[in-house]
Amino acid sequence: MSRDRAQALLIDLDGVLRRWDPAPMIAVEVENGLKPAALLETAMSWDIYRPAMAGEITDAEWMELVASRLPLDIEKARAAVAQWQSYRGEPDPEVLAFVREVRAAGRKVGLATNATDRLRGDLEALGLTGEVDEVISSWEIKAHKPAPEFFEKACEIAGFPAKVVLFIDDDDRAVRGARASGLSAYRWSGPEHLSYLRKALDI
Structure with missing residues (x-):
């Protein structure tokens, strides 16, 4: 079945447009006597991660739950979580250049991400606020990837039918x-396939 040429791009944030250096996060864990990735694994526990992405609890409430599960005194745990949270990643320069290229070619670009209420502040801090046409946040629309409701709402916000939207994410389920x-x-695995994506968008 032939597909319509993509007229809009929806792109994921974490692992695609934003990259994370594990070193500063592991440093916090080592400093606090935690095993490497302990904070990340705790934060990603489905029973607290899902409500944080689905707009049911705030980022601050999520992080308080993370702190409460660490094998540390609660005040030390809160301090460790705050220190861990202070690093917000950085934009991937090649992906950002691609986003700018897509927009310059007249294609609409939406950021489509599972996120908390901290997203808008992060985008501002990373200098990404003006780099996309739309921001589709799971926290704001109360639906998270890979649910059909997320993609339905994302296409609605982007203003294009699903059949002409190209979506890029590093998560197979999404x-x-x-x-x-x-x-x-x-499925994003790195910038080596950007030439293919340019063709898909006819730019």
Whole structure:
């Protein structure tokens, strides 16, 4: 089945447009006597991660739950979490250049991400606020990837039907969810495939 040429791009934030250096995060864990990735693994526990992404609890409430689960005195745990949270990653320069290229070619670009209420502040701090046309946040729309409701709302906000939207994410489940919702979807593994994506967008 031939597909319509993509007229809009939806792109994930973490692992695609924003990259994370593990070193500063591991340093916090080592300093506090925690095993490497202990904070990340605790934060990603589904029973607290899901409500944080689905707009049911705030980022601050999520981090308080993380602190409460660490094998530390609660005040020390809160301090460790705050220190861990102070690093907010950085934009991937090649992906940002690609986003600018897509927009310069007249294609609409939306950021489509599972996020908390901290997202808008992060985008401002990273200098990304003006780099996309739309921000589709799971916290704000109360639906998270890979749910069909997320992609339906994302296309609605972008202003294009699913069949002409290209979605890029580094998570297989999100990619499969997007395809099931009628979008073209590409699993991001690095900038080596940007030339392919340019062709998909006819730029």
